[in-house]
Every structure is written in structure tokens, then in C-alpha cells.
Amino acid sequence: MQLKDKVVAITGAAGGLGQAMATELANAGAKLALIDLDQDKLERVCADLSVLTEVQGYAFDITDEEDVIAGFGYIVEDFGQLNVLVNNAGILVDGMLxxxxxxxxxxxMSFEQFQAVINVNLTGSFLCGREAAAAMIETQQQGVIVNISSVARAGNVGQTNYAASKAGVVAMSTGWAKELARFGIRSAAVAPGVIATEMTAGMKPEALARMEQMVPVGRLGEAQEVASTVKFIIENDYVNGRVFEIDGGIRL
Incomplete structure (x- = not known):
């Protein structure tokens, strides 16, 4: 799929990976429907990207079914179509079992702690994926859904909730690839490793150095490296049902 003039929705788009992906896809000519709960940050990102492409912001809760249905309805009203969804929104609430x-x-680990992460990372991805696919079918558009997973999907100490949610989005990606192909919709996942973010930038130098030593390539990943992988998945029409591990070799 060529990205020029295609409509791309990105959840969790007001910062970090979401903003990097939005910038990468805008530079390729995509129109953007950016979704985030943080209205102020969303407006700033939309203003920054408006010099590159047509962009609209949508502030709604991806864990609320009615909000999601209405939100994707507004996207179709505003743009007339939807071609790509990147399910990027996610949270961490770590703790030992x-x-x-x-x-x-x-x-x-409390039920609330477990369920909060499942609600955003897994249920939110399900709801947005369902409504995006419906929009693609009803506007008769070829489509792509990319779910952002994590290297932690294999299981990680202190991340029962997060690992379960990120394993779940990979399973959904595979299932959707098989279900939705007859409608011209592809689905795949990206599993980043340790990526340089505002959180890692605030770490103590010695802790950051230890983390970097754990990665075989000797450094943290960059948000743009994840963004370029998402772009590749969208543009390569033979990619379907697979997970791309962008982790510097930390999971071998």
C-alpha cells in the first residue's frame, strides 16, 4: 500500500513512539487521525504535524466501547475513509505476582493492577481494531492493522499483566490476518525491545549503561527505528500475520 493520501489512525499518538510513527508516515504522504486521551499534548502534536500533512486529533478513551465506536465514526466523517490503524496506546503498571x-x-498483584493494563493494552486494541476494520470494509478500502506488542510478550519478571497483554495483541494480529484477508485487510505486529524514551533519558547513567550492555548491539533502540518498521509493514503488501521483533537481539 502506497501511503500518499491514505488515512492512518494512530492510538497513543501524543508522544513517544506514537508521535515518531505519525511523523514518519506524514513524511510519506499519509493523512493522520491521531488518537490520545491527553487533549493538550494531542493538540500540540497535531499543530506540529499540520505543516506536513492533513491531520485531525481525537481525544477519547480506547477502553470505552461507545467512545471508540463514536470516535471511528468521526474519523470516517472527517476523512471519508480509513486505510491504516496502528494500535500503539499502552500502559505499564509493573509489580510482582x-x-x-x-x-x-x-x-x-491486585486485580485492579492487572486489569488496568489489560483494559488499555489488550481490550483497547481489540475495540479499535474491530472498529477500524469495520470502517475499512464499509468504505470499501484496502487496509492494514499494526498492533504494537513488546519483547516482554515472551514473559518477564514483574510484568504478568503487561506480558499477557502484549502476547494477546500478537495473537489477535495473527487471527485478524486470517479473518480479514478476504476483505483486503492485512494485520501484523511489531515487538520493540528497550527503546530510548523520556523514561530512559531520566535514568541514572550507571543503570542506563547496564541496560545497554544487556542488548547485543550495545545500545537502546530509537523510536524512529520502530516507526520505519511500521512503514515497511504498511507498504509491503505481502506482509501479513507476522510479528517483527525490533529489539537489537535482546530476545534471541
Missing amino acids: LKAKDGKVTER
């Missing part, structure tokens, strides 16, 4: 001392459990 259990903590114990002297044979007695002292702490548990």
Missing part, C-alpha cells in the same frame, strides 16, 4: 517472607505471602 506475589511477594513473600518467611513462608508468608505479604503482597499480591
Whole structure:
């Protein structure tokens, strides 16, 4: 799929990976429907990208079914079509499953802690993916859905909730690839490793150095490297049902 004049929706678009992907795709000629809960940040990103392409911001809660249905309805009203969805929005609420001392459990990951991450990362991706696919079918457009997973999908200490959610979005990607191909819609996933973000920039130098040493290529990934992978998936019409690991070799 050539990106020029195609309409791309990106969730979690007001910063970090979302903003990097929006910039990459805008430079390729895509029109942007940017989704985020943070209205102020969303407006700033839209203003910055408006010099590159046509862009509209949509502030709604991706975990709320009615909000998602209405939001994608507005996107189709504004642009007349939808070609790509990047399910990028996600949260971290890390914690151990259990903590114990002297044979007695002292702490548990709460249901709320587990469910909060599942709601955003997995349920939100499901709702947005469903409505995006419906919009693509009803406007008779070829489409692509890209779900942002994580290297943590293989399982990681202190991330029961996050790992489960990111494994889930890969499974959805594979299922959707098989289900939606008859409608001309492809689906794939990207699983980033440790990416340089505002959070990593604020780490102590010695902690950051240790993290970099864990990565075989010897550095953190850049948001643009993830963004360019998303662009490749969209543009290559033979990519379907696969997960692309952009992790510097940390998961071998």
C-alpha cells in the first residue's frame, strides 16, 4: 500500500513512539487521525504535524466501547475513509505476582493492577481494531492493522499483566490476518525491545549503561527505528500475520 493520501489512525499518538510513527508516515504522504486521551499534548502534536500533512486529533478513551465506536465514526466523517490503524496506546503498571517472607505471602498483584493494563493494552486494541476494520470494509478500502506488542510478550519478571497483554495483541494480529484477508485487510505486529524514551533519558547513567550492555548491539533502540518498521509493514503488501521483533537481539 502506497501511503500518499491514505488515512492512518494512530492510538497513543501524543508522544513517544506514537508521535515518531505519525511523523514518519506524514513524511510519506499519509493523512493522520491521531488518537490520545491527553487533549493538550494531542493538540500540540497535531499543530506540529499540520505543516506536513492533513491531520485531525481525537481525544477519547480506547477502553470505552461507545467512545471508540463514536470516535471511528468521526474519523470516517472527517476523512471519508480509513486505510491504516496502528494500535500503539499502552500502559505499564509493573509489580510482582506475589511477594513473600518467611513462608508468608505479604503482597499480591491486585486485580485492579492487572486489569488496568489489560483494559488499555489488550481490550483497547481489540475495540479499535474491530472498529477500524469495520470502517475499512464499509468504505470499501484496502487496509492494514499494526498492533504494537513488546519483547516482554515472551514473559518477564514483574510484568504478568503487561506480558499477557502484549502476547494477546500478537495473537489477535495473527487471527485478524486470517479473518480479514478476504476483505483486503492485512494485520501484523511489531515487538520493540528497550527503546530510548523520556523514561530512559531520566535514568541514572550507571543503570542506563547496564541496560545497554544487556542488548547485543550495545545500545537502546530509537523510536524512529520502530516507526520505519511500521512503514515497511504498511507498504509491503505481502506482509501479513507476522510479528517483527525490533529489539537489537535482546530476545534471541
